[in-house]
Amino acid sequence: MAFLFAQFLTGLANASSLFLVASGLSLIFGVTRIVNFAHGSFYMLGAFVGVTLMEILPGAVGFWGAILLTGLIVGLFGAIVEMVVLRPIYRAPELFQLVATFGVILVIQDLALMIWGAEDRMGPRAPGLRGVWRIFDEPVPKYDIVIIAITPFILFALWYLITRTRVGILVRAATQDREMVGALGVNQAWLFTGVFALGSALAGWGGALQLPKGGADLLMDFNIIGSVFVVVVIGGMGSLPGAFIAAVLISVLNVLGVTYLPQSTLVLMFVVMAVVLIIRPYGLLGREEVAGEHGQVGAPEAPIRPYGPVGRSLVAALLLVLAVVPFFADRFLMTLLIDMIVFALFAASLHFILGTGGLVSFGHAAFFGGGAYAAALLVFHTGTPMELAFLFAPLAAGLLALGIGWFCIRLTGVYFAMLTLAFSQLVWSLAFQWRSVTRGDDGLVNIWPAPWLNGPVPYYYFTLILGVGGILFLRHVIHSPFGYALRAGRDSPRQAEAMGIDVKRVQYVAFALAGVMAGLAGGIFVFSKGSVFPTELEIGASFDALIVVFLGGVKTLAGGVVGAGFMTVVEDWLTRLEYWRLLLGLVIIAVVIIAPEGIVGSLQTLWRRIRNTGDEEIAR
Amino acid sequence: MLSVEGIHSYYGKAHILDGLSFQVSRGEVVALLGRNGAGKSTTMKSVMQLVRPRKGKVVFQGTDVVGQSAFRVAKAGIGYVPEERRIFTDLTVMENLEVGRQPKREGAPEWTVEQLFEIFPNLKERRSNRGKHMSGGEQQMLTIARTLMGNPMLLLLDEPSEGIAPVIVEQMAETILKLKAEGLTVMISEQNLHFARAVADRAIIVESGEKKFDGSFADLEAHPEIRDAYLSV
Structure with a gap:
């Protein structure tokens, strides 16, 4: 029993950091309706910035000061990302925003590699909290107890901010109807930037706070994002108490899982999530999503028509070329073509x-x-x-x-x-x-x-x-x-x-x-x-496919195929460079902002402009 | 105060407003009349820049606001009450009012929560209730009160009498007259001719995004053919 209790405490301590990251994601989603896939990257950034600051700043004041400062720095970084990458694309379809945040992940990965190198960093022990306390004769790390004690204050501070201050009221109002908030004279742009900065700061704090229990490495971003999504989905998107309950649930389950079912730790949380979603499809404390509620209906899709004779003959010609490839190509080209297909x-x-x-x-x-x-x-x-x-x-x-x-x-x-x-x-x-x-x-x-x-x-x-x-x-x-x-x-x-x-x-x-x-x-x-x-x-494999479809053009039929061809060639070429992720990330972000129709879509638009056959306006 | 000059507005490719022009002077209550789909709501949204006119000007207090963000238009002193009310259902009455709060504005009547509670006594009783637990009439009161918290000079009321009980419609008319007495300039859009006549000084009739009539209600009485052609009575 005492052992179980100690396990429970470890779970609670782990929940703290998970809750911070998840609440940040939830907050950002609630207001901006953007699922920030780069959220795990902010968490990783928090860990690295925290380690560096802790090395510079001495003593206990330095340790806690470093954690505090880390949140501010990561928050600032988040604000910059929001202004540069997301601001131009708030009116774009959801997928574009998601792809853009994926571009941010790649950029941050390589930036972290450039600045901190590929070595894993051990997190420093918290000064004065090195040992364990015995609770019912079971050793529990002192740092765990301190974190467990701090978390309610963080939860309270967030709760107070959201429910009791004008900013919080505006945030909740914007969660429901941001256009109306704007029509009432509130500058949404700054509200969004502020919320994004706060959410990023929370992720940064999460990363810094877990340092004495873990450390900093370049895989942290993808490792946490799965759990964070599970937590946010179980808790209900946009709900802070929900995120807290779910973080505790998942963390405690994880700790128990490690002890009793070591083979199934990763599977366990997804099973819990599946069960919760069968009972409550929008999470424990989530609100049902109504499509179009937020006035985010994009331009109507152009109808897709079968190819005309020109298109058909082009496809036939391409197929013919592909069919005769083995007669002149070498092994390398054929392998590349197989990959491509x-x-x-x-x-x-x-x-x-x-x-x-x-x-x-x-x-x-x-x-x-x-x-x-x-x-x-x-x-x-x-x-x-x-x-x-x-x-x-x-x-x-x-x-x-x-x-x-x-x-x-x-x-x-x-x-x-x-x-x-x-x-x-x-x-x-x-x-x-x-x-x-x-x-x-x-x-x-x-x-x-x-x-x-x-x-x-x-x-x-x-x-x-x-x-x-x-x-x-x-x-x-x-x-x-x-x-x-x-x-x-x-x-x-x-x-x-x-x-x-x-x-x-x-x-x-x-x-x-x-x-x-x-x-x-x-x-x-x-x-x-x-x-x-x-x-x-x-996740990376799923995202590769998403990016390919997106690069090719979502609204065009050939998009996926053209994007895949393009990507196979580009990756073959890019991966020879050291910082190819950075380049790819920047390319993705640039495409989202500059050519959101993708390759095929942009070509079609160009073609139409050349032939000047734009659809005439529909009269009232 | 407000001068709309030849605006063309679209939803996607659908041409809604076709070169609409009109003016609103300080202190008057103007009713924008027309059938469903005539372009009344789009006119209001085009003034507010929630729909951006592709051509034309919306001059408010000497400045063309076309192309600005809605929040700037609101800051400039135009208050907008949408037809769908759009109150924040998860927020309490007090919180809804807080969202609308803006600093005092030169040349516009100033409103405090207490004053608004005098005009809308129901809201006072329900101050801690969430928006979703309120009746349609109460929501309509709240959405007006919320906009008044911004101390606007010009109030745009989109179909205030729609979907509420007849008793409340009467209250609404009294309320609008009270607002006028406070020195507020008001533009309402209406399908209800009786309601419009009770509160407004002037009528503008739109049909297919074009202005068909602009004048006093007495003029309108004198030309029943206009009323028959453009208003469903």
Whole structure:
């Protein structure tokens, strides 16, 4: 019992930092409606800045002073990010903002690498709080007790700020209707910057406060973001008390999990989240989201039409070139092309659900990696012939999509995005932690195709036929009645339902189909590489696909495919540079701000301008 | 005080206001009349810059505000009460009023919470209630009081009589006359001709985003064909 209590205290202490980061994210989301993916990066920044300051400032005053100062510095940095990156794109669709914050993640990663180097930093012990206190004879670190004592004050201070001050009232009003707050004479721009700065500062404090318990390293940003999302989703987006309860819940569970179920620590929190969301779809203390409530309806989508003769012949010419490639290309080019086609199919499947279905999935890698793992596991453990195992890739991914979709489809917007992300993290943690089956980060190796396909040329044709076939099939679906129903559900769910379309059902089927196609891509992928690792399931993999779709252009059909081609080439070239993340991040941010239509969209606009066939204005 | 000069406003590609011009002078109450979809709300939003006119000017106190942020227009002294009320449902009455609070303005009547409670006694009783627990009439009172907290010189009231009980409509008319007596300039948009006649000095009729009539209610009485053509009675 005493041991359990001590464990509980450790959990509470861990919750403190998690709560700080999560409350910052929640606050920012509440007011700006932006899911700040770079929030984990601010947390990491807090840890690094904190370590540096603690080295400079001496003694106990220096230690606590450093923590305080860290929040201010990170807050200031957040304000700059908000003004430079986010201000120009508040009116842009959600996805653009998310992609922009992802660009910020990349930039911060490389900035941290430049300034602090690749070495992990140990956090200093808090002066005067080095040892343990005995509680019921169990040792509990003094620092833990102090943190547990501080947290209620932080919670109270935040609560006071939000409920009792004019700023807090304005923040809550803006959470509901920011345009109206503006119409009442409040400068929203500064309110947003202020809230973003405060949220970033909270993340910075979280990073600095956990230093004596952990340290600072370059993986912190992605490591915490999964838990933070879980906390915010469980607590309810925009609710501070909710974030606190959820942070405690998750942290205590984690500590107990480490003791009693060491294999399942990562999985546990996602299971809790799934349970909470089944009972309360908007989190413990969250408010139901009503689409369009915030007056954020963008310009209507232009209808997508099948290609005309010019487009068709261009596609045919491209396919012809691809078909004759093996007659002159070397092995390297064919491998690159296989990668490109696999990526294009993966991106096209995401584009299908995102562009056509309007569902921003943040965990699409779960289906790509899931398919790859399904096939690889069969080959690895049972020696299943490749032909059969390969079929299991799309099948398993489809089943996985049916399972995940069952939870996610009922949600919309950011909740949908967060939940898909959390589920993909669940799949990732299974692959990462269930070592007896998946071999963890050692990955599954020696997954080669059947003899008749083994070799660059046959496998190239295999990839070409299935990859291009998959992409064409998706295009066909988009132009079918099912595709029209899907688009109707995206553009106007209520009207679509009034016309007799079961929108949720259509979306569910589309989600599963996207999963099948991603799984197909994963299947081709695993046999082309001969191995699969948990990295294929990481957040980063999902984001790669998102960025590709975005770069290509969300509102265009070819967007995913063109973006994938572009990205494969650019990455091949960029990754040779030391600070390629910084460059890529800046490119992404620049595209979001300057050319938000993406490559294909911008080209189309240019083409239309050249031919001067812009749609004439619709008269009243 | 306000001079709207040939504004063209759009929703996406739909052309809503087609070169609309009118003026509002200090101290008067003007009623903007017209059918559903005639462009009344868009006119109000275009003055407020919640919808940006693509052409034309909105001159308030000698300055063209077209292209400015809505908050600057509000700071300049225009108070806007939206048709949908848009009160903050999770905030209490007092907090809703706090959001609207702005410093005192030269040349405009000044309002305190106490004064507003005198005009809207229901709000005083419900001062600690959240917006979502209030009736439609009370919400309408709150949204006006909230805007008055900004001490505006010109008040834009978008369809104040819509969706509230007849008894409250009468109260609303009295309220608007009280505001006028305090020296406030008011522009209301209305479909209810009786209500408009009870409170306004002048009528402007819009149809398809164009001005069809501008004059006193006596003039309007004299031309029943205008009323029949542009207003559904």
